Amino acid sequence: MTASSLYERLGGERGIALLVDDIVAAHMQNPSIQARFLPYAEDPDHLEEVKGHLRNFLSAGGGGPHEYHGRSMPETHRGMNISEAEYMAAIDDILGVLDKHEIDPRTRQEMLGIAYSLKDEIMHV
Numbered sequence: 001m002t003a004s005s006l007y008e009r010l011g012g013e014r015g016i017a018l019l020v021d022d023i024v025a026a027h028m029q030n031p032s033i034q035a036r037f038l039p040y041a042e043d044p045d046h047l048e049e050v051k052g053h054l055r056n057f058l059s060a061g062g063g064g065p066h067e068y069h070g071r072s073m074p075e076t077h078r079g080m081n082i083s084e085a086e087y088m089a090a091i092d093d094i095l096g097v098l099d100k101h102e103i104d105p106r107t108r109q110e111m112l113g114i115a116y117s118l119k120d121e122i123m124h125v
């Protein structure tokens with residue numbers, strides 16, 4: 001099997017854009033965390049800005065060509081007091097969307113590992 005970057009395995013620029021749209025949509029429907037995200041539905045410009053940061057975060061982290069210019073993870077989530085249950089809910093949404101897009105199991109595991117490794121930068125900060 002040819003080695004390919006995480007960025008490529010997520011479908012490149014177009015694949016990542018579709019994943020981000022679906023992950024944010026899943027968060028807005030998830031009873032555990034929707035209250036955090038529904039306000040963004042009323043503010044499309046801000047929502048597009050956050051989605052752009054999420055796309056670039058995944059591209060940059062996955063070895064793709066984009067640079068991430070959003071805030072650091074602690075800076076972004078500081079003061080939100082995100083709980084364990086909320087963190088798990090977000091990860092479940094991400095894994096569900098990767099499954100829906102038929103991202104291969106190794107890549108899903110890798111994404112799970114990355115998400116888990118970020119928890120101390122995001123949860124209860």
Ligand code: HEM
Pocket residue numbers: 033036037049050053054057069070071072076077082086087090114115116118122
């Ligand atoms: C694997 C876990 C997570 C990752 C990698 C992640 C990543 C990010 C990134 C890259 C941004 C954009 C930052 C920016 O615009 O400067 C962001 C924004 C945001 N995240 Fe997370 N996040 C995670 C989990 C969570 C959880 C569990 C919640 C709440 C339940 C959450 C709530 C938010 C909110 C509300 C914003 C928008 C902040 C704003 O108004 O600009 N995130 N996240």
